[in-house]
Amino acid sequence: AQTVTQSQPEMSVQEAETVTLSCTYDTSESDYYLFWYKQPPSRQMILVIRQEAYKQQNATENRFSVNFQKAAKSFSLKISDSQLGDAAMYFCAYRSERGSEKLVFGKGTKLTVNP
Amino acid sequence: DAGVIQSPRHEVTEMGQEVTLRCKPISGHNSLFWYRQTMMRGLELLIYFNNNVPIDDSGMPEDRFSAKMPNASFSTLKIQPSEPRDSAVYFCASSLTRVRSEKLFFGSGTQLSVL
Numbered sequence: 001a002q003t004v005t006q007s008q009p010e011m012s013v014q015e016a017e018t019v020t021l022s023c024t025y026d027t028s029e030s031d032y033y034l035f036w037y038k039q040p041p042s043r044q045m046i047l048v049i050r051q052e053a054y055k056q057q058n059a060t061e062n063r064f065s066v067n068f069q070k071a072a073k074s075f076s077l078k079i080s081d082s083q084l085g086d087a088a089m090y091f092c093a094y095r096s097e098r099g100s101e102k103l104v105f106g107k108g109t110k111l112t113v114n115p
Numbered sequence: 116d117a118g119v120i121q122s123p124r125h126e127v128t129e130m131g132q133e134v135t136l137r138c139k140p141i142s143g144h145n146s147l148f149w150y151r152q153t154m155m156r157g158l159e160l161l162i163y164f165n166n167n168v169p170i171d172d173s174g175m176p177e178d179r180f181s182a183k184m185p186n187a188s189f190s191t192l193k194i195q196p197s198e199p200r201d202s203a204v205y206f207c208a209s210s211l212t213r214v215r216s217e218k219l220f221f222g223s224g225t226q227l228s229v230l
Contacts, residue, residue: 033216043204045221052216091158095215100171101146103208103219107157 002027002094006106013082014114020067021077021109023092031097034068034075039089039108048090051075053097079111087113121207121222129230133195136225139188140209148219149182149192150206158206164190165212197229 003026013019025034036048051059051068058066063083067076079086092106120139128134140147148163151174162172164184175182179198184190194201204226208219 043224047218097215102160105158
């Protein structure tokens with residue numbers, strides 16, 4: 001079974017600075033997808049960024065980018081120019097291409113942005 | 116599209132009572148997922164359906180929990196009898212099976228408190 005590990009329960013960053021959230025996963029599959037979701041206090045689950053395992057190029061979405069290391073099974077999220085609105089829980093998630101279609105989540109990292 | 120609709124948003128009940136959570140997936144989506152979120156365990160998959168058929172219910176905690184999907188536009192998660200340890204946020208999500216790269220679309224969740 002696949003597992004996702006987020007080793008940082010909490011992180012903090014100064015406004016306008018850069019922060020990196022870590023995520024590692026365990027799988028024997030070669031084809032899969034990785035996601036970062038943001039959950040603000042409103043409870044809404046918001047997709048931040050996604051990565052296809054077959055793509056070597058790291059995904060980017062405006063201030064958000066990932067460092068995807070397939071061999072190391074690592075998928076970190078970098079937030080540049082942090083804003084107060086980035087404060088939230090961040091979840092890393094794995095989805096198989098051919099096996100179970102469920103999303104497997106890490107336990108999350110709580111990000112605080114200090115003004 | 117209104118997105119995934121869950122009701123109620125909040126539910127407070129007493130131990131031993133029956134609780135029913137409801138979900139309407141996005142029209143056209145054929146996969147539906149029920150997740151439970153707690154501080155201790157994070158986001159756990161309880162059960163998921165594909166084309167209204169339960170595919171994986173290995174996450175259902177015990178016989179007190181049951182889920183149904185009588186048609187493509189409605190699902191329920193029932194807890195009978197409820198216990199204080201069932202207190203959590205319950206999310207419903209939907210997606211298209213054939214598009215694994217797409218995100219899961221989450222509802223706004225039901226905050227359940229069992230006293």
